[in-house]
Amino acid sequence: MKKVFLVLLSFLLVLLTACSGQTGSSNAEDNTLRVIMIADPWVDVMKEFGQKYEKETGIKVEVSAYSYDQTHQKEILLGNQKSSAADVIVLDSPWVGEFAEGGIVEDLTSRIEKTPELNWNDFIPSFRDVAKWKGQTVGVPFAPYYVMLHYRKDLFEKEGFEPPKNYEELIRIADHFTDNPDYPGMYGIAMNNERGAPVGQAYFEHIWHFGKPFKSMEPGSKDPYSNMTPLLSSPESVAVVKMFKDLLKYQPPGALNYAWDERAQAFAQGKVAMIMAWSVRTPGFLDEERSQVGDKFDTAIVPTVKGKEPVPPLGGWLMGINKYSENKERAWEFIKWMNSKEVHKEFVLKGGPPARLSELNDPDLKEKFPWFDTLAESAEKAFADCRPRILESFQIIDTVGNHISEALSGKLSVEQAMKQANDQVRNLMIQGGYKVD
Amino acid sequence: MKLETIRTDIRLRHGKLYKQCVGWVLVLPTVLYLLVWTVYPLIYALYASLTNMNMARPLLTKFVGFTNYKLLIQDQFFLTAVGNTLWVTLLSILLELIIGYLMAKLFFQAQGTKGIGILRTIFILPIMITPLITGLLWSYILNPTLGIMNHLLKLFHLPALDWFGSSDIALYSIVAINVWQWAPFMMLLILAGLNSIPSPLEEVAQLEGASWWQRLTNLEIPYISQVVVLGIFIRIMENLKMFDLVYATTNGGPGKATEIVSLLAYRQSFLYYQTGYGAAIAIAILVLSIILVQFLFKLLWRREVV
Structure with a gap:
């Protein structure tokens, strides 16, 4: 019997060592550069530039693109397994703290300092701030997005409306276009209402006009995470959700399940008069095959609370280097090339998001993309930490979104729902070791 | 004589040991398989559920006792x-x-009518679609503005419904889709049971003028119950781990109207990386399912044996 056990044990040991022996494959000798990124609308343009780079340098660029959640998951796993399976990591702005502290991406500060031709100061300042975390630079801020108000200029002109500057005007206009016999089947607005991240993110897009979600977080603060006592059930915070609830009246049926895609679709199909949407989707509205509003819409800076300055939401993608990559130099060469003034301008011309001040003021680009003025104005007023950039960000946003959804569906009062959200986020912050009063 | 007996004895004993060894070697692959794929993950999940493990910062894992279960x-x-x-x-x-x-x-x-076989095959087609696709299909059919269901309702002057958007209806929409997909499975099992009823018994029932209730309780149930109970167990296990259908249609919303346990465990483990808490949910589901299945097993199977 003992012998049998010994045999069994040794088998098990062999198996275990065999399993743990292989992590990441070595690709130092071949000629490829692996990029991991989000499958956002400009991913095909990115692949095109990869081929262009291969033609110029002979280095093959392999772009793997995934959905939002999957991109996050894959990149986190890369870092945890110390894997060299990707060289360039494209990361979203709320992940900055998580990736910097988790040691997933390389600090690019010294590389950027040594590369004057990159012209760092030409990058949009509010998004340059996003790339910084406690003295580190986690990536090159190459694809910033801003939320802009998109409205039907044809209908607005007909009715003599100006784009709304505050929520009161927004609601008045939304009301006008809803159930209006002049506009059959039309609704005033479409918002992100789906539970989880969609409505959770919407909350962080509007809270800054009303108040703040955490005690030390406000536009312009130097140390936004110094006191993370959640203020989610404060009257200001409740007011945001009440506004979301009021706006439901002016949205198409089924809007409770709307997220980014549905919201944009409703606008592209001419079903709603206004949406507040990320600028990454704006080029899509020009696409005649998929949109009926190509020449009928215009953009404006997001509305705010009467008497307050708007704080346009900002987000978007940074290009970093995998800390465990075996081709760091090669990765940096590609990042430098992709983000050089000339190449990046071409990238923008083909539908990529503008990242440089010079691009926002470029006459060629402005003619092709008339919303660049709105972008420039939004970029100036944006707040780098509008969505928290800490490790817990994803969970905070999702949790808040789950509770707001309960309020929107009418299962709980707004106050009750936000009280529960506050309790849960409070626990999370205490667990995470943040200062909580 | 004496020596002879001892020899046989030794041979016999040797044979027994040998046989046992062979047995052990033969089950070894299975034991290894179970150890690696079932026992180890289970023990690891138990351990993880007692820690604050977070995949985004695995180095900071601490033992926290039953905190996760308390939460x-x-x-x-x-x-x-x-x-x-x-x-x-x-x-x-x-x-x-x-x-x-x-x-x-x-x-x-x-039975016996021409074309009935084809019709039966068509009826059981839904079973063969993966739940994820079913969910996507139905989310188009039940789309409040573009879907055909509300269009049909309007044609008959019935009120259109917000199938997934209303927290009172969403869960029942899920149940309806689930039933649409799996009722044919029960049909197949019951049909097999009905077919196994000996025809003389059928004839007697008919001659004696048994009411439909008498036929059901005295004739059909005894013959179909065995397969049906099996079917019920399969469906319980499938329903307890339901995921794709809800993921594709409502993602648990609105609010928590269609929140189900596997979705919750997925969110905690793979979206928030709260491996510890996610593991606690998984263990809780496991314990609940074991209790439920044991209970039903006793309730339904005993009757069966009698």
Whole structure:
């Protein structure tokens, strides 16, 4: 019997060592550069530039693109397994703290300092701030997005409306276009209402006009995470959700399940008069095959609370280097090339998001993309930490979104729902070791 | 003589040991397989559920005792999820049984009619679609503005419904889709049971003028119950781990109207990286399922044996 056990044990040991022996494959000798990124609308343009780079340098660029959640998951796993399976990591702005502290991406500060031709100061300042975390630079801020108000200029002109500057005007206009016999089947607005991240993110897009979600977080603060006592059930915070609830009246049926895609679709199909949407989707509205509003819409800076300055939401993608990559130099060469003034301008011309001040003021680009003025104005007023950039960000946003959804569906009062959200986020912050009063 | 006996004895004993060794070697692959793929993950999940393990910062893992379980019983989303999962399971299986029985009776009566085989095949097609695709299909059909269902309702001057958007209806939409997909499965099982009833018994029942209730309780149930109980167990296990259908249609919303346990565990483990808490949810689901299945097994199977 003992012998049998010994045999069994040794088998098990062999198996275990065999399993743990292989992590990441070595690709130092071949000629490829692996990029991991989000499958956002400009991913095909990115692949095109990869081929262009291969033609110029002979280095093959392999772009793997995934959905939002999957991109996050894959990149986190890369870092945890110390894997060299990707060289360039494209990361979203709320992940900055998580990736910097988790040691997933390389600090690019010294590389950027040594590369004057990159012209760092030409990058949009509010998004340059996003790339910084406690003295580190986690990536090159190459694809910033801003939320802009998109409205039907044809209908607005007909009715003599100006784009709304505050929520009161927004609601008045939304009301006008809803159930209006002049506009059959039309609704005033479409918002992100789906539970989880969609409505959770919407909350962080509007809270800054009303108040703040955490005690030390406000536009312009130097140390936004110094006191993370959640203020989610404060009257200001409740007011945001009440506004979301009021706006439901002016949205198409089924809007409770709307997220980014549905919201944009409703606008592209001419079903709603206004949406507040990320600028990454704006080029899509020009696409005649998929949109009926190509020449009928215009953009404006997001509305705010009467008497307050708007704080346009900002987000978007940074290009970093995998800390465990075996081709760091090669990765940096590609990042430098992709983000050089000339190449990046071409990238923008083909539908990529503008990242440089010079691009926002470029006459060629402005003619092709008339919303660049709105972008420039939004970029100036944006707040780098509008969505928290800490490790817990994803969970905070999702949790808040789950509770707001309960309020929107009418299962709980707004106050009750936000009280529960506050309790849960409070626990999370205490667990995470943040200062909580 | 004496020596001879001892020799046989040794040979016999040797033989026994040898046989046991062979046995052990033969089961070794299975034992290894179970150790690696079942026992180890289970023990690891138990361990993880007692820590604050977070995949985004694995180095900071600490032992926290039963904190995760304490948080779990206060978590409104978890409690609702358990309630919803049980309710969906109960309601779906009940409806599947009733509809499956009625369909089986129709097909049983119509046996021998030309083309009935093709019709039966078409009826069981839904079973073959993966739940994810089913969910996507139905989310188009039940789309409040573009979907065909509301269009049809309007044609008949019935009020259109917000199938997934209203927190009162969403869970029942899920149940309906589930039943649509799996009632044919019950139908198949029941049909097989009905076919196994000996025809003399059928004839006697007919001659004696048995009412439909007498036929059901005295004739049909004894013959179909064995397969049906098996079917019920399969469906319970499938319903307890339901994921794709809800993921593709409502993602648990609105609010927590369609929150179910596997979705919750997925969110904690793979979206928030709260591996510890996610593991606690998984263990809780496991314990609940074991209790439920054991209970039902005793309830349903005993009758069967008699």
